[in-house]
Amino acid sequence: MRRSIDDLRTFYGEPTGALVRRMLARRLDDAWGEAAGCDVLGIGYATPWLGGFVGARRVIAAMPGGQGAEQWAAAGRNRTVLVDDKRLPFAAGTFDRILLVHALEEADDPLALLTEAVRALAPAGRIILATAARGGLWARAETTPFGHGRPFTRSQLERLVREVGLEPAAWSQALYVPPWRPMLPLADGLEQIGRWVFPGAAGLIMLEASRQSYARVRPQGLAQAVLAARPSLTPAPVSGGAGHAARAGHPPMGAARKRP
Template sequence: VSRVLAGKMTDIWGDARGLSVLGLGFAIPILDAFGQAPSRIVAGVPFEHGPVVWDYSGRGNATVSIGDERMPFPDGMFDRVIVLHGLEEAGNPRTYLREIWRITAPEGRIVLAASNRAGLWSRATRTPFGHGRPWSRAQLMNLLSSGLFQVTASTSALYMPPMATGLVTSAAEGWETIGRLVAPGLGGVVLVEAVKRLYASPGGGAVAPVTEKVRIARPAASQRRERH
C-alpha cells in the first residue's frame, strides 16, 4: 500500500529536492520515498497514536505530535504538505484545512489523500482507511476551492482489494494498471493536489502550472481533465 501511494507522490512532486515538506496523518511511509532530497521533512503524527520516533536523515527524530486543530508551526513554513488519512478523522475539516493553508508557503502545494467514498478500502475496517469519514473527489475539490486553494490535479490509487495476502500485494502494480483502465473511479484512495492562493480567483479553477506528470485542471468555465 505505502509503495503504491509513495509512487503516486513522486509522480506528482518528483523528489521535492530543496523543498520543505510536511506529512500529516499516516504519511511517514510516503515521506520515506523522498529520501534526503528535501531541505526539511517533518511528520505530524496524531497525538492519540502515542510517541512515534522517525529519523529519516540520521540527524534525530523528525516527528511532532499534533493533538488539536492548531498546528505547532509558524506561518508559511512548508513548500509541500501531504495529508494521508488525516482529513477523515478531523473534527472540523474546514478548520483543519485552514491550518494547513496557514503553514503552507505562498504558492506552495498540498495533496489531500483520503479514503474514496466509492471504493472498497473505505469499508475495510482492519485498515486505517476504513475509519473516519470517506470523501469523494468532488467533495475534496469543493473543500479545497472554498479554502483558498486552487485544484491543479487529481488521481486515484489502491485498486487492489484490501487484503494483506501475498497474492494480492505482490501484484499491486497490475491491479493499479487494470483498475485505472476498467474502473477509474473505484480506487481506494483519492488524491487531489492544490496550490495555495492568497486571494480567491474570480473564476475559480487552477491557473498555476504543475508538474508535467499530471494533467492540469482547467478553469471552472471549462471541463476539468483528470488523470486516474
C-alpha cells in the same frame, strides 16, 4: 476517534500495508519525487512516504494527539512532533510541500485541520490530500485504516480545498485491487487497467492543490509538454477560465519529475 499509532504501525508492517506504501509512493514519487531545497510537512500518518522526497531541506512529521506519535528520524534526528490538528505549532508560510495521509478522515473538524495546513503553506507551496475513496472497497474494510472515519469523493475534496482558498490542480487514484490478501499479487496489473475498466473501485484518492493567487500563470515549455504527454493522471476540471493544472504551472500528479 483516530486509529492509534500502534494500529497504523502494525498495518503498514503487514503485506497489505506494504502494498499501500508502494502504490502511494509511486504516485508521490511521480508528483513530488524531487523536492530539492524544500521544507516538507507530513500531517497524520505520513512517515512511510516522507523519506522519498529527494533533496528536501527539512522534513517534519506532525502526528495528531488523538492518534499518538512515533519516533521518526531524518539525518539522524527525530523529526516527529505531536500536535493539536486545529492549532499546528508552525509559523505561517513555513512549508513548501504538505502531505496529508490518514489525516482528514478521522479529524473532528476536517475544515479546521486543512485551514491550519494552509496557514503553514508557503505562498507558492503545494499540498496533496490522500484519503480513502468513498466508492472503493477499502473504505468498507475495517481491517485497514481506510475503513475508519469518513471517506471522500473527488468533488468533496475539491470543495474542501476551495473553502480554504486553494485551487485544485491535479488528482489521481490508486488501490484498485480489493483489500484481500489472496488478491494482492494482482495489484500491479489492476493498477494499470483499473482507471479504465472500473475507476469507481479505487480505494485511495489524491488531490493536489495550490493557492489561487498562483493558479493563473500558464505553464511554458516543459510544463506544457508534460501535461500533453501524461493524460493518464488527470488535471483537475475547469470551473471557469483556463484549466487548473495549466494555470498552476505544475505538472499533474504522475507527470515526469522536475525540480521545483
